[in-house]
Amino acid sequence: MANMTNHFELRCLSVPENVGLTRLAVAHMAAQAGFSLSELEEIKVAVSEAVSNAVIHGYPGRRDGWILVECQIADGDFLVAVEDWGVGIRDVELARQPAFSSDPERMGLGFVFMESFMHQVTVRSQLRRGTRVEMSRKPGRPEALTQDAQ
């Protein structure tokens, strides 16, 4: 890839303990891209949501599914992809809608946070094949976010 500054791929099992691991790894690379501390905190939330979705919804009841986290700095853009090979999403547009979940312990706001804290979010999913979420953000452009830190 032209002008790529850095890139890593992290493959981990679908266990909750890996949510913190992946967001910290991504935050370390985001720091290289020149994001402020408040921007880094928001990126961490977006990554946490994407990986949590893979653990909870991609591999329900399983701790042996693989999750791939790809992260790169390219052409001044910061890109993160989270992919699983789990059950997939039947209706992606519906899944992206903000809603209070019927489960009182879940808020149904995972995609809302991803879209609020990243400039672009793309979701591709196939039933029984898996889901790939791609997110990007440029440093120092908080005005591009729908909602952002002060």
Next chain:
Amino acid sequence: MTIIHMLDGQRLVLALNGDLDLTTAKALTAALDELLGHYPLQQVVLDLGEVGFVDSSGLGVILGRYRRLHSAGRELSLVGVRPAVRTVLEVAGIPSIMPVVDARPQPPVTDSASG
């Protein structure tokens, strides 16, 4: 994740320390529910002063406890909220549901990408 509980008059103060995410949500829910059942005080305060990260899994724990308390006529408020956590709470609309009090300003630090 650790929880320190304090009784302050008719208030139960629960001070959390750690990240509120999928990793901690289940154990935190069980621990909080046990404390809330053991101390049936009217006002419950969650002190988030030592909580540096909250995502929707963590918010689910807070909102679940709010619903439980609210249905029993009890009150829940959040105090010591750091700016990064405040941002997440606002996106989720939490301040319109329960009182949220910010952390006291910290000594100035350089806002650089240091990790």
